[in-house]
Amino acid sequence: MTYCKNGTISNGIRAIQVIALLAGVLLVGSNAFVLTPILSEVAQGLATEPYRIAWSISAFGAATAISALTLSGLIDRAPAGWVLGSAALLLGLAQASSGSSQNWIWLCLSQAVAGMAVGVLLPGAYATTVATAPKGREASRLGIVLTGWALSLVLTVPLAAFIAERIGWRMVYALLAGLSVLTALGLVAGLHGVRGGVVLRTPPWRALRLPGVARLLLVMFTYMTAFYGSFAFFGEGMRQAFSLSAEGVGTFVVAYGLGFGLVGIGLGIVAPKITHRYILLVLFGIAISYAYWHFALGVRLVALTAALIWGALNQLGLNALVVSLNQYAAEARGTVMGLNTAVTYSAVFAGPLVMSPTYAVAGFTSVSALAAVLIVIGVLLSLKAE
Numbered sequence: 001m002t003y004c005k006n007g008t009i010s011n012g013i014r015a016i017q018v019i020a021l022l023a024g025v026l027l028v029g030s031n032a033f034v035l036t037p038i039l040s041e042v043a044q045g046l047a048t049e050p051y052r053i054a055w056s057i058s059a060f061g062a063a064t065a066i067s068a069l070t071l072s073g074l075i076d077r078a079p080a081g082w083v084l085g086s087a088a089l090l091l092g093l094a095q096a097s098s099g100s101s102q103n104w105i106w107l108c109l110s111q112a113v114a115g116m117a118v119g120v121l122l123p124g125a126y127a128t129t130v131a132t133a134p135k136g137r138e139a140s141r142l143g144i145v146l147t148g149w150a151l152s153l154v155l156t157v158p159l160a161a162f163i164a165e166r167i168g169w170r171m172v173y174a175l176l177a178g179l180s181v182l183t184a185l186g187l188v189a190g191l192h193g194v195r196g197g198v199v200l201r202t203p204p205w206r207a208l209r210l211p212g213v214a215r216l217l218l219v220m221f222t223y224m225t226a227f228y229g230s231f232a233f234f235g236e237g238m239r240q241a242f243s244l245s246a247e248g249v250g251t252f253v254v255a256y257g258l259g260f261g262l263v264g265i266g267l268g269i270v271a272p273k274i275t276h277r278y279i280l281l282v283l284f285g286i287a288i289s290y291a292y293w294h295f296a297l298g299v300r301l302v303a304l305t306a307a308l309i310w311g312a313l314n315q316l317g318l319n320a321l322v323v324s325l326n327q328y329a330a331e332a333r334g335t336v337m338g339l340n341t342a343v344t345y346s347a348v349f350a351g352p353l354v355m356s357p358t359y360a361v362a363g364f365t366s367v368s369a370l371a372a373v374l375i376v377i378g379v380l381l382s383l384k385a386e
Contacts, residue, residue, distance in 0.1 A: 016186060018129075020187045022148045022151075024121055025125055025145055027180055031091065033157050048104045053107065055104070063112040066115075068339070072119060091114055094116075126337045127334050139271055212324075220321050222375065227314065229370070236364070240364070242297075242303070253307075257311060260311035260312065280382060325340055
């Protein structure tokens with residue numbers, strides 16, 4: 001994707017771009033995570049069982065993957081502000097519909113529409129962040145934008161639980177819808193004059209044939225499967241290890257989010273050069289962090305520190321892989337980021353599925369050990385990525 005920019009971009013416009021793109025990622029993370037702490041309240045409000053409400057998460061994930069594969073290439077051809085702004089507005093409408101749901105089927109359909117929007121918004125945000133960054137500052141700018149994931153964990157999820165308990169779960173989706181509309185306006189204004197320079201759409205199968213792309217996507221799949229498989233049992237693992245309440249488990253999630261977010265801010269100051277050796281070092285570090293959980297569960301402070309480091313290293317890993325994919329993508333960044341989003345949401349499905357039998361038999365430390373093995377597989381795959 002080659003971006004055409006009108007005139008010189010001022011620092012103020014650059015700041016608006018970064019804030020709007022960060023808000024877009026925050027919206028995606030919020031919609032993905034917000035239902036977990038309020039699942040029982042939503043089920044009670046819709047007079048159904050919690051597992052039916054959980055189906056809306058599956059609907060969201062499936063729609064996201066399909067949308068990412070079929071629609072994300074729009075960012076390579078159309079004005080970036082209008083594509084991302086429209087996706088954020090559609091997400092806002094889906095959130096408003098979710099908050100207005102009268103039954104679980106309505107909620108599932110609303111979240112499927114949200115997934116359609118996210119399948120464009122998330123890969124588009126990643127591609128636009130890298131493409132509009134000053135040369136040599138791609139990792140720096142992406143680090144700031146990726147902090148939206150940390151904010152969704154540290155701020156949105158606890159706030160959603162607080163609001164649902166005191167005002168009601170429908171207000172959670174109403175506030176998210178309002179934030180989506182504001183973000184849509186920010187994306188349209190901040191990315192005015194920024195457009196993809198590709199006339200013809202690059203189909204996913206052709207993007208996969210770009211040098212290095214397919215192998216890096218395999219690395220991303222092992223990386224994300226390790227993460228989502230581990231994170232699915234992270235809270236329960238901490239609860240069992242330290243006999244914690246739900247609030248106590250939340251401190252570990254916050255520690256992870258802080259590590260992820262602080263390193264994102266650090267990357268905004270320091271702009272590392274993303275090389276093959278850099279990626280290998282980061283992946284090795286992540287593998288060690290997974291393996292270390294075997295020793296960290298004896299002392300609560302040590303486990304909190306391990307969660308903080310885990311979050312920090314995952315920021316470095318995600319940042320490095322996304323920047324590298326964009327470097328290989330040439331003029332098909334939107335399509336490649338769409339493939340990346342499809343791979344990510346496939347890992348959301350595969351991770352817990354792969355890790356569930358291991359957790360049932362041997363607990364969280366064995367899950368983290370398996371995650372370390374998956375990361376090592378990713379390292380071996382990345383050795384041939386150049």
